[in-house]
Each structure stands twice: as C-alpha cells, then as structure tokens.
Amino acid sequence: MISQTEENYLKALYNLTYLKGEASVNEISKRLDIKMPTVNSMMKKLSEKGFVHYESYKPLKLTEEGKKEAALIIRKHRLTEMYLVEKMGFAWDEVHQIAEQIEHIHSPEFFTKMDQLLGYPTVDPHGSPIPDHNGVMRSESYIFLDTCKTGDVVTLMAVQPSSKELLQYLSAKDLELGTTLTIFSIEPFDNSLTVSYGDRTSEVLSSKVTATLLVRPSS
Numbered sequence: 502m503i504s505q506t507e508e509n510y511l512k513a514l515y516n517l518t519y520l521k522g523e524a525s526v527n528e529i530s531k532r533l534d535i536k537m538p539t540v541n542s543m544m545k546k547l548s549e550k551g552f553v554h555y556e557s558y559k560p561l562k563l564t565e566e567g568k569k570e571a572a573l574i575i576r577k578h579r580l581t582e583m584y585l586v587e588k589m590g591f592a593w594d595e596v597h598q599i600a601e602q603i604e605h606i607h608s609p610e611f612f613t614k615m616d617q618l619l620g621y622p623t624v625d626p627h628g629s630p631i632p633d634h635n636g637v638m639r640s641e642s643y644i645f646l647d648t649c650k651t652g653d654v655v656t657l658m659a660v661q662p663s664s665k666e667l668l669q670y671l672s673a674k675d676l677e678l679g680t681t682l683t684i685f686s687i688e689p690f691d692n693s694l695t696v697s698y699g700d701r702t703s704e705v706l707s708s709k710v711t712a713t714l715l716v717r718p719s720s
Contacts (some may be wrong), residue, residue: 503550505605508574509533510543511552514563515571519638523560572636577612578604579625579632584615586626593626594668627668628659628678628715644718646682647692647711653684655716667713674706675699681719 503511513532517524526544530537548555552567563571581600585591591599606612613634616622623639624630630639643658657680660667671677675698682698692708706714 502607503570507543507547508605510547511567511571512574514553514561515568515575518563523562525560569636572632572638574604576632576636577606579629580612580615580619582625583619583622583631587619592672594665594672596626597665627663629661643715645712646694646714646716647708649684649716651684651687654681654719656681656719657714658717659715660713661715662713670710674704675701
C-alpha cells in the first residue's frame, strides 16, 4: 500500500505527463508547491517502487505500473465527484476538495459499489473521463471553443481545467454540460465570442473562458 503523499505525487505526475509523456522535477515542484529537493527525494522513492523512470537531470516518466496506479487514484476522485453531484445534490463547483480526501480510501469494494450505484458513468461532473477499473482512460476528440469559427454550432462536453471560480462563473451564465451554443461573432481584438444558447441570445464569452471549454461540433 502506498501513502497518501505518494498518491498525490503520482496523480500530479500523471496529469502533467498525460499529453506529452514526461515532466520535469520543476513542474512537479510548482504543481504541488513543494521544494525541488523534496520532489527529487520522492521521485527516487517512487522509482524504487517501480512507479517512475527516474534519472538525475532527465525528464520524469511514469512506468506502466505507475500509470495504472495514478489512473486508479483519479478514478476514485472522479467517481466521488460524480456521486456527490448525482446522489447527494452538491453543485459541480463544491466537490473537488471533498473528493481530494475520499480518493485516498483504500477499499476497492467501496468504489465498486459507488460505480454501480451511479450506473457506471464514463465522465465526471466536469466532463473529464473516468478511468475504468483497470486504469484505462478513455479519450475523446473534443476541441476547445476558442478554436471554433463564426457560424459553428457546438455542444459543451467538458471544462478543463475546472477551477471553482470558473465553474461558479459558468453556473451564473447558465452554462452546463450538454448545452448547445451557436457562435455569432468573434471579436478580432481579444478573440472573445458572442454566442447564443437556451434563452440567452447574445452572450459574450472571453478568450480566457473559451480556452477552457471543450466542445463537440454538431454534425
């Protein structure tokens, strides 16, 4: 059994390496707000346990076992967020910190039951994929809203990254997963979009916001 601290390192490394496959000690140091010598020490420890490929002054990579272990931690986190929203009535901006605590419970039966009660969801309340019980992460070919063109009709599928402040902003704008948006115009100066959805016929979204919204183009 690995410690809570080790789990936090593995999860951070997984998130940092998900797209490019590797990360630096400095990146982990900044992500976790931990001094670099401490990070180096932990990477050596995780390397000895077979979770990380570690060499001094070289990028860090997770081993296959490390990837699976990290994905299973993320699975517990995202299942918990979904349970809190779907079964307990929490808002999507209220669940992260609670899930951060529950993800460290070492009881596969607990999360298997949670998964069953939820009907085996494939995404969390923010649209992020939930790894399966083998740690396999499903991928989707979504695009960011800020890459769309005038006249495009898209459906909001995920928010990434999903900070509490952003989620509260989207809730105030009546923007939720599954919302269909039509892009009316793009402001050349700052790339803000004017969109319509639901009862809102002319809503302006800044580029800071549109760069976090993953959408699926309507066919």
